[in-house]
Amino acid sequence: MKTRPTLYVFSGLPGVGKSTLAKMLASYTNATYLSIDTIEQALRDLCSLNVQGEGYRLSYRVAKDNLQIGNSVIADSCNPIQLTRDEWQEVACSADAAFMNIEIICSNHKIHKQRVESRSSNIPNFALPSWQEVVDREYHEWKEDRVIIDTAKKSIDKSFFELNYYINNRNIG
Template structure:
């Protein structure tokens, strides 16, 4: 099964995906991590965007073919990015769960963006001004998805996520 995490930077995608990966043994594919590696190897940010998604799709496909749970962690700000994950899952006959993280409290969202730690070599997290530009161009999602407002306690969001993953896995086996 493919679990696609999307949402603006700083809304909790990686926090939730990372915990899910640790607790389930899932493969965690982070577009930011791929872009960081590309930048360490001389590519500019303008060169990495689409290429990083392409690499992420290839890595995810390999693991999905092996029957593993794959967590795709990316902003997915536009319909084309989202279609890539949807089409990948469909082409492999994999279940596809979409999770969109939001942070409804704008002050909290800004605080998170401005104070978060960086665990990815070669990656520079966007500034609040950059996140605001992404907000302005972020296409609203209309697909079937689990929306998690991460201003709720982390444990509540994680339990909702786990319930949705369990339900999706059960439906596949059922």
Template structure:
């Protein structure tokens, strides 16, 4: 199974992805550390490293799926081309693409999370609240079936809801 996390920065998708990865013994392939690694390797920030990070994440996820293991992709996935990329990857392997959109509907909580986090990704600056608000305006409407997770609930129950959704898809 290809599990595709989506949502705005600071919404809690990486926390949920990590918990799912531990529960399912599935690797989590996260786009932000990949992009930061490109910058550390000398690829100029003026290059399309965001797009390149999605392509690298796809290649890594492809390798995991090729050996018959589930994989979790952790990225914003705000636009249809990104979502289509994951559907295509799942189709190539004959597995389900399970989309999980993570939302934090309380703006004060969301902003506090964003501004208080430090993921420790060397060379990667956390986005500003203003950047997140701009991205929210650009977030494409969904056409895929997906689970929408409200992360104002505690992480354990949120992850349990996601695990139930994933288990239903295997039936």
């Protein structure tokens, strides 16, 4: 008997290590990986869209399709506002899947700034935000329960170990 699929929703500002951890979890669990950045850039490139919320809405549909056939899904996005957080949860509920909110943070602003300013994108044509754009980004406080991984002063392997610990020792909705 196959276990109930899970929607793991990664959230956090650019440059905190969210995509790296999301990809590691996708590989480790053999789950479907969905990157909002990749989807939104594809919509810009292929459809010449001025993307607002289309990337999220398209991702919800792809996630639901995968969850309904029993595949767990890793959703990688900033997920900065309550609306998108609620919509991801609705995707899981409508597919009768478990879900887990995972917020990745970097509590050390100096380290976070260095990461933002030194990284490069592996998504063709994707323009990474500047440090000022990250600082100015709308990002609502969380109301829901979630796993929080602080990547400041921690290796990516240690952060992933911590993430796995929380996943394996927590009730998933």
